[in-house]
Amino acid sequence: MANLKSYSSAGHHLADPGATGVNGRQENRETIAFRDLVNAELGRKGKMVVQDNDTETLSQYLGRIDPTDADVVIEPHFNAYNGKATGVEVLVADDANERSKAMAKEIVDGFARIMGIANRGVKKESQSARGRLALMRKKGAVALIEICFIDNASDMKAYDSNRINLACFLAQIISKYDLN
Template sequence: MKEISYSSAGHHLNDSGAIGVNGRKEAVETIQFRDLVNAQLKMLGKTVVQDKDSETLGQYLGRINPTYKDVLVEPHFNAFNGKATGVEVLIADNANDRSKKMAKELVDGFAKIMGIANRGVKTESQSARGRLALMRKKGAVALIEICFIDNPNDMKAYDKNKVNLACFAAQIIAKYDLN
């Protein structure tokens, strides 16, 4: 079996992340999505390295040692004002070509599947945080902001399509894995 590092859920159970429609927590949503994607990856014959639900991102990143052949993807949900919409994918400022191509396929596919705005591929310096620890790892690396957790229409599109999104994400991750 080949190994892929499918990254953390972005938040752990003691770090709820953004709070959205009807009190939905980013941590819960990203853990569920991570698990859906990882189940699909396993069906594709991949061995998955993932975070633990109570593990911080720092603990997870300190534990893994991906190579340039691996793929690291971290799901998140944006939040702003309840009206902002769309999917975007973040990559390192100095991202390699594999990361750029993978991110473009992910953002285009997610936007199409959900029928929401495509906010494009952005570099980490264009993000609200400026620097993202995940981007310091080797391999094809991307952080997916799936949609806006505080936008009811985005979340409706996500809920309707999350299994299809997970299947698509797994196919893209497997495509860019060089193991």
């Protein structure tokens, strides 16, 4: 079995709530819980995971990790807009390698299928609200997953009903794209 080294951050730490959604749900708490589900599944597979801790900033986390071209770097998030927007999308670097693009496509297709929500596709970081994402400067197969819209009740119901399946699926994809 390959000794996978993946890097998995929650995207928002406890002091950075991120988006607020249905019934006051906070993105940071949702992404931390999802990261932990994925990492637990990877651990059951005997895989090594380096993750952020719940109090460190993204800058601190990115400053201490040093993935190689063979590693996988994943960061889950939840979108928010107007309470009506729906779907999953995955962001990659503007100059993403082919592995990142292929991994992102499998993730977005799988998440949309599992949750039964719109597939918003793979997008370049320049198409995001921020335009440039620090995570995308790391080596390896890199993707930022916008799981669904936290402010859309239907999206969150689909997520809640499928979170374990999503975590298991993502762990399989991470394992597949490991080149170690």
